[in-house]
Amino acid sequence: MNDHTPEQPAETVARLRATFRSGRTKPVEWRTTQLRRLREMLTAHGAELAEALHADLGKSPTEAFRTEIDFTLREIDHTLEHLAEWLRPESAPVPAHLGADATARTQYDPLGVVLVIAPWNYPVQLLLTPMLGALASGNAVVVKPSELAPAASAAIARLLPQYLDTSAVAVVEGAVPETTALLAERFDHIFYTGNGVVGRIVMRAAAEHLTPVTLELGGKSPAFVDRGADLSVVADRLARGKFLNAGQTCVAPDYVLTDPETARALEPLFARAVEALFGTDPQSSKEYGRIVNERHFDRLSSLLGSGRAVTGGATDRATKYIAPTVLADVDPKSPVMQEEIFGPILPVVTVPGLDEAIEFINDRDKPLALYAFTDSDTTRERLAAETSSGGLGFGLPLAHLTVSDLPFGGVGESGMGSYHGRYSIETFSHRKSVLEKPLA
Numbered sequence: 001m002n003d004h005t006p007e008q009p010a011e012t013v014a015r016l017r018a019t020f021r022s023g024r025t026k027p028v029e030w031r032t033t034q035l036r037r038l039r040e041m042l043t044a045h046g047a048e049l050a051e052a053l054h055a056d057l058g059k060s061p062t063e064a065f066r067t068e069i070d071f072t073l074r075e076i077d078h079t080l081e082h083l084a085e086w087l088r089p090e091s092a093p094v095p096a097h098l099g100a101d102a103t104a105r106t107q108y109d110p111l112g113v114v115l116v117i118a119p120w121n122y123p124v125q126l127l128l129t130p131m132l133g134a135l136a137s138g139n140a141v142v143v144k145p146s147e148l149a150p151a152a153s154a155a156i157a158r159l160l161p162q163y164l165d166t167s168a169v170a171v172v173e174g175a176v177p178e179t180t181a182l183l184a185e186r187f188d189h190i191f192y193t194g195n196g197v198v199g200r201i202v203m204r205a206a207a208e209h210l211t212p213v214t215l216e217l218g219g220k221s222p223a224f225v226d227r228g229a230d231l232s233v234v235a236d237r238l239a240r241g242k243f244l245n246a247g248q249t250c251v252a253p254d255y256v257l258t259d260p261e262t263a264r265a266l267e268p269l270f271a272r273a274v275e276a277l278f279g280t281d282p283q284s285s286k287e288y289g290r291i292v293n294e295r296h297f298d299r300l301s302s303l304l305g306s307g308r309a310v311t312g313g314a315t316d317r318a319t320k321y322i323a324p325t326v327l328a329d330v331d332p333k334s335p336v337m338q339e340e341i342f343g344p345i346l347p348v349v350t351v352p353g354l355d356e357a358i359e360f361i362n363d364r365d366k367p368l369a370l371y372a373f374t375d376s377d378t379t380r381e382r383l384a385a386e387t388s389s390g391g392l393g394f395g396l397p398l399a400h401l402t403v404s405d406l407p408f409g410g411v412g413e414s415g416m417g418s419y420h421g422r423y424s425i426e427t428f429s430h431r432k433s434v435l436e437k438p439l440a
């Protein structure tokens, strides 16, 4: 390779595979060194990354640190603290026919060369968190940042090689052609975060090489509000969860499902909650983000015609601003209820009660998250037992994904596989069965 000829995907993968084959990435010391170096990178260049996130998504520094940089640092620390314990071989009881001197155990083997394809909405966290899980598992990794967050992509491409072992970690920037070229190569695992259409393309390409995939997808995550719940708390928590990153969060509450009286009572409370978060003019609030690009702005603007706006509704294409908006009286057949919204629009759909809410949820694709606000144990038990979703949050949206000891992932249309904490080790390792019987 010289300075004028960029490395081709096949060369990158071959180079990383040679590193993996040399055994360099396997010792726990190599893995923890990479994690410590990543920690140094985030600490030294946090402000630079936050600026990139502001350029791409209008993210405030507070939000950039909380949801991306500090989030990743916590995951690094949690992994460094527990890695040795997670990697420990587990012994298994041996059946009598093998004799009393036989032993059996499982051990975690790294897979080889992993490909991580990241989206634009949390372009730092959603690239680095899977990557650090793959490194902690002893793999070489190719990371592909999203071209739709160009400032974050450039910052990652510049910084990672300064801190990590470049013989085992490569950043490939680019859009569809570059990703397509990467997907033609043989990887040992592909970890994709994004939408289900591309998820299918990734899985098809992976099938050619029998490569296992993790697909972290999205969908419409419902928020059920029960009669009798404390509605000012509900409105406040829903507004915080929904309008973070201007609604561009995979686990954002997509729509509210409640009975007609509760829906009416919530209306003024939503307006108040939005004002408490962003003031009377969210457009001038430094804490409120922007839509990633014109295509998404136009898509979201076309959804504002559904129902009746009880707060928000304003837009400004020049600055890609869409006000935090809550829509009441929304018909389930209206455009806003057809696809994942992925923006700052919260429709409220009414159903007579819990039975119909469960039916409504089960009539649709399995969501990435289901949220419920209720004081009733029975309601919680019924929702847990009678619905299926990637995660389930009672009383607080989004928060389940910040618990490093919980697996994070979807089910059905919202994805397959999971990660975070020890579940990243499960994802990026092969659990090998080992039997030992002495020769004499």
Ligand code: NAD
Pocket (backbone or CB within 6 Å): 117, 118, 119, 120, 121, 122, 126, 144, 145, 146, 147, 148, 174, 175, 176, 179, 180, 193, 194, 195, 196, 198, 201, 215, 216, 217, 218, 219, 249, 250, 251, 340, 342, 368, 410, 415
């Ligand atoms: P995106 O457009 O950035 O795409 C994701 C990645 O796929 C990018 O790296 C992109 O280059 C690549 N890509 C796009 N088209 C491709 C093609 N034809 N072939 C190969 N690669 C291609 O992100 P997005 O899909 O718009 O992200 C939004 C979606 O992601 C939402 O549905 C959201 O819910 C979901 N999401 C899920 C999670 C999760 O953790 N489950 C997190 C964030 C976002």
